[in-house]
Amino acid sequence: MILKREKDEFTPYLSDASNFTGNCSELYILEHFTEIPGILAYAARKHKHVTVCGNRTGLTGSAIPESGIVVSTEKLNRIINIDPDQMTAVVEPGVILSDFIGVIESLGLYYPPDPTEGSAFIGGTVATNASGAKSFKYGSTRKFVLALDVVLPDGDTITINRGEIFAGENGFSFRTDRGRLISIPFTRFSFPSVKNAAGYYYHPGSDLIDLFIGSEGTLGIITRIKLKLLKKPASLFSCFTFFDDTARAFDFMDETRALSRGEGLTDFRAIEYFDAKSLSLLAERHPNLPSGKAAGVWFEQETKADDDPVLEEIYSLLEKHGADLDKTWASGDVNEIRKISSIRHEVSYAVNEYIASKGLRKLGTDTAVPPENFREFYQFSKDMIEKSGLQYVIYGHFGDCHMHLNMLPKNTMEFNEGRNYYARICMKAVQLGGTVSAEHGIGKIKREIFKLMYDETHILDMARIKKTLDPHCLLGVNNIFDHSWLAMINP
Incomplete structure (x- = not known):
């Protein structure tokens, strides 16, 4: 391992993409997972907190320490195995997502999770249950994790295979690699029916692996990941279309969302929305974008060589809902699709650059609501910010009714x-x-907001889970909920 104790050596590890900043006394850069138990034992003796750090592309401060030790996984970056026949891959946590996708696509395989930052480490995407645009069709990272190797806070290890250990009426019960029995008590919290990345995933009948996915570095350190892959789609149709009326853009999204969830030809894998202010921000980088439009919608459809009927249906829907067909960007060419897709991410990049230039922290929602309530929610949020006079942009994964309203103070x-x-x-x-968090997690930034979703009883249940696995309260302290909740749990 590589150890650094001079602050100027680890300053880059003390901030993330949200501009959240922290502090620590030591940085350990792992070179092999067997180094982890010794670090954790040292931390326990010295009463130091341990924060696991990926590539710091997150937006909630979960990978940023407030004190103690940072453990970086950047050198645990091997793609251990890809099995095209079984359509699986085994990787270490420090593998960069975009690199991994490039390798598997060259083999005719596909991995759908696509958060905005392709430079994210796969371990970080598992720890936060990251998603992205394709979650509309395929779901979040959780759906593609088949197995995890985890070092627990006491240095013991466990391999968790999906489908082997489930929560019973009394909770989870399992043995570590050393044979130690761990029992995690039943919990009483429930989840909203929407896309959600807030808190631990745990309910009667749930799989143990899902408790660790999205736990934001609080329950263990992931050292190896087995992923499910899909066959790469034969071809794609990508479209960025524009509307003069926001309501008609919503009508188009509502109908195509319903068709995609049903049995029709239309089966979009992504539906993304951009308000007029987002389009103006994009136009600073892409002057050829049409001006004066109320809204833009980007979507993708997987196609086959003989898919003329689905394209006919799509163009009929665009015409029905008043899309500007003359200004629409659409293509089935691989290079053009890549260009159109990259534009979708640029709003987020522009927002991050603006916030960094002001020396502030990112102030953007990550909310999702059920489809039947989405228009009400959108209008409420937009009207309130308009009335405030603050500058803002609205965009997001509107197929999932998932809105990013970013204020620009x-x-x-x-x-x-x-x-x-x-x-x-x-x-x-x-x-x-x-x-309150559909994909980014809670981290340190959203701890107070998290309490809007769960009352004291439910948060204490989550704290009890953590303290069962981490009795010395070493890992990811102050992620998801404040350290004070742990003090309320009796040993």
Whole structure:
């Protein structure tokens, strides 16, 4: 392993893509997973917290320490095995997602999870249950994790294979590699029916592997991941279309969402929305974007060589809902699809650059609500921010009714004002049966917002899970919920 104790050596490890900053006293860069138990034993003796760090592409501060030790997985970066026949891959946590996708696609395979930052480590995407645009059709990272090797906070290890250990009426019961029996008590919290990345995934009948996926580095350190792969689609149709009326854009998304969930020809794998302000922001980088449009929608459809009927249906739907067909960008060419797809990510990049230039922290929602409540939620949020006078953009994964409303404060005073509006938007999402975090997780930044979703009893249940696996409270402290909740749990 590589050990660094001089602050100027580990400064890059103290901030993430949200501009959240932290502090630590030591950085350990792992060279082999067998080094982890010794680090954890040292941390326990010295009463130091341990934060696991990926490539710091997250937006919640979960990989950023507030004190103690940082453990980086950047050198655990091997693709151990790819089995095209079984359509599986085994990787270490430090493998860069975009590199991995490039390798498997050259073999005719496909891995759907596609968060905005392709430079994310796969271990980080598992720890946060990352998703992205393709989650509309394929779901989040959780759906593609078949097995995990995990070092628990006491240095013991466990291999978890999907389908082997389930929560019974009394909770989970399993043995570690050393034979130690661990029993995790039954919990009483429930989840919204929407896409959700807030808190531990645990309910009667759930798989143990899903408890660790999305646990944000609080329950163990992931050292090896087995992933399910799919056959690469034969071809794609990608389209970025524009509307003069926001309501008609929503009508188009509502109908294509319903068709994609049904038995029709239309089966979009992604439906993404951009409001007028997002389009204006994009136009600064792409002057050929049509001007004056109220909304833009980007979508993708997997196709076959003889898929003229589905394309006819798509163009009929575009015409029906008033899309500007003359200004629409559409292609089945691989290179053109790549260009169109990359534009979708650029709004987020532009927002991050703006926030960094102001020396502020990103202030953007990650909310999702049920489809029947989505228009109400969108209008409530938009009207409130319009009335405030704050600058903003709205975009997101509207196939999943998942909205990113990013405020663009000019200074600290506007940032603090925006935080109040952010909380009100999250409260409205919960009231409408949704979540405060659909894909980014909670981390350190959203701990207070997390309490809008779960009451004290439920958060204590989650704290009890953590303390069962981490009795010394070493790992990922202050991720998801404040350390004070752990103090309320009796040993």
